[in-house]
Amino acid sequence: MGHLIPVLQLAQRFVSHQSFKVTLFVVATDHASITNTQLLQSPSDSNDDGLLDIVLVPFIDVSDIAGPSVSFIDKLVATVLQSLPFIKTVISKMESRPAALVVDMFGTIMLCTPVMDRKEIDEHVKNQKPLNIPGCKPLKFDDTIEKKIMDPSDPSYQRVINNVIKMSLSDGVLVNTWDELEPANLKALREAKKVPIYPVGPLVRPTKKSDLCNEIIDWLDKQPKESVIYASFRSGGTLSTQQVIELAWGLELSQQRFVWVARPSIENDAAANFLTLGNGSDGTLNYLPEGFSARTQDRGLVIPMWAPQVEILSHPSIGGFLTQWMEFSIGEYH
Numbered sequence: 001m002g003h004l005i006p007v008l009q010l011a012q013r014f015v016s017h018q019s020f021k022v023t024l025f026v027v028a029t030d031h032a033s034i035t036n037t038q039l040l041q042s043p044s045d046s047n048d049d050g051l052l053d054i055v056l057v058p059f060i061d062v063s064d065i066a067g068p069s070v071s072f073i074d075k076l077v078a079t080v081l082q083s084l085p086f087i088k089t090v091i092s093k094m095e096s097r098p099a100a101l102v103v104d105m106f107g108t109i110m111l112c113t114p115v116m117d118r119k120e121i122d123e124h125v126k127n128q129k130p131l132n133i134p135g136c137k138p139l140k141f142d143d144t145i146e147k148k149i150m151d152p153s154d155p156s157y158q159r160v161i162n163n164v165i166k167m168s169l170s171d172g173v174l175v176n177t178w179d180e181l182e183p184a185n186l187k188a189l190r191e192a193k194k195v196p197i198y199p200v201g202p203l204v205r206p207t208k209k210s211d212l213c214n215e216i217i218d219w220l221d222k223q224p225k226e227s228v229i230y231a232s233f234r235s236g237g238t239l240s241t242q243q244v245i246e247l248a249w250g251l252e253l254s255q256q257r258f259v260w261v262a263r264p265s266i267e268n269d270a271a272a273n274f275l276t277l278g279n280g281s282d283g284t285l286n287y288l289p290e291g292f293s294a295r296t297q298d299r300g301l302v303i304p305m306w307a308p309q310v311e312i313l314s315h316p317s318i319g320g321f322l323t324q325w326m327e328f329s330i331g332e333y334h
Contacts, residue, residue, distance in 0.1 A: 003104055006176050006203035008054075010102070013203075015051045021096070023053045027060065027083045055090060057083045074156055102174065105167070118152065125151045135188025168194045176201040205310050213308040216259065217315065219301050223257055226319030230312055232261035233324050241265040241287075248289050257299045259318075261307045262288060 004026060014020040060079045091098060124131040130138035151157055167173065178199050179186060190197045220228065231251065233239065239247065244265045251258050264287045285293055285302060293302060312318065 005205050006201075007102075007104055009203040009205060010174070010200065011052055013200075015049075019051065021051050021053075023055060023090075023094070023098075025055050025057055025083075025087055025090075027057045027079060057086055077156075077159060100171075105173075121152065134192055135182075135185040170195055172196040172198055174198050174200045176203050178202065207308075207311050207314055213311050216301065216303065216307065216312060220259070220312070220315045220317045223317040225316050227257050228315075228317045229254075229256050229258040229320040229322055230318050231258060231322040232307065232309060233263075238263065238266045244287060245289055248292050251300065252292060252296050255299075257317075258296075259301045259303065259307070259312060261303050261305070261309075263305055 008024060011022045011024045014022050060082050062075050062078045062082075065074065065078055120129075120132060123129040124139075124141060124144070128141035130140055131144070132138050172195055173189075173193060175186070175189070175197060177186070178201050181201075182199075186197060186199060229251070231247065244262070247260075251260060262285065285304060288302070296302075313321065
């Protein structure tokens with residue numbers, strides 16, 4: 001959901017601000033929950049006058065290339081490549097030829113990789129030295145979400161480089177941020193790329209009410225102002241068993257009020273859920289330390305798998321936000 005939400009908001013802005021006719025292709029390996037979500041069920045709520053068409057690409061099964069040696073990028077590339085025939089067929093049948101194609105690109109590091117020093121990349125991958133990204137603070141090795149794409153000896157690296165180089169042939173790059181938030185980053189990105197850079201953020205989903213949202217908001221209404229920590233690692237983020245245990249103990253021992261969006265642990269794959277948009281869980285919390293829920297029930301709320309993040313972060317009782325590096329999450333904290 002982390003990438004789908006801003007892309008959907010961008011499409012709706014094209015419709016509402018420019019009256020463009022927009023077709024949004026949704027590519028995923030699991031439609032279990034995405035087909036039922038209010039996010040895609042009610043595009044008419046945006047007053048698009050029929051100008052926004054959402055197309056779910058048929059189920060893409062990449063299980064045949066699964067394994068510990070297969071990177072997230074490899075799975076992502078396979079998913080997109082297998083989706084292309086369907087997308088091309090749909091486009092060929094459109095009454096009017098599309099005037100533009102906007103493609104979601106994953107990660108600022110990918111944009112900057114071609115202009116980084118090769119020796120510095122080797123030091124980061126082989127010797128775990130911090131990586132200096134133009135316009136950003138040095139990146140610690142442990143914070144690199146997908147290390148294989150930074151290794152010049154890995155096939156995934158060259159695929160990323162080729163795709164980023166081809167971006168110089170585009171008419172521009174849209175970035176989900178704004179100048180006042182990241183002036184140095186945008187300046188460096190503009191210097192690194194040969195195409196115009198357009199900051200179009202923040203692309204944030206407007207708040208909406210739901211049964212789940214009402215239950216959470218009712219709980220938050222009972223808490224003091226700015227007293228609750230919200231912990232969520234986005235829809236695609238995954239923690240190991242040890243990380244889940246440590247986070248649970250940290251929240252419990254802190255004695256702070258909290259809302260935690262908890263997901264079952266997956267070992268050795270921090271991006272395991274990025275390509276599975278279904279919840280993949282029966283809602284039980286048996287992956288948390290024994291007795292955790294009972295011991296923290298008076299000051300904590302644990303939500304399995306997914307939560308209405310915009311609504312939670314907008315609540316006045318939220319005083320802190322624990323997440324990973326995803327800039328989409330930060331844009332929703334206001």
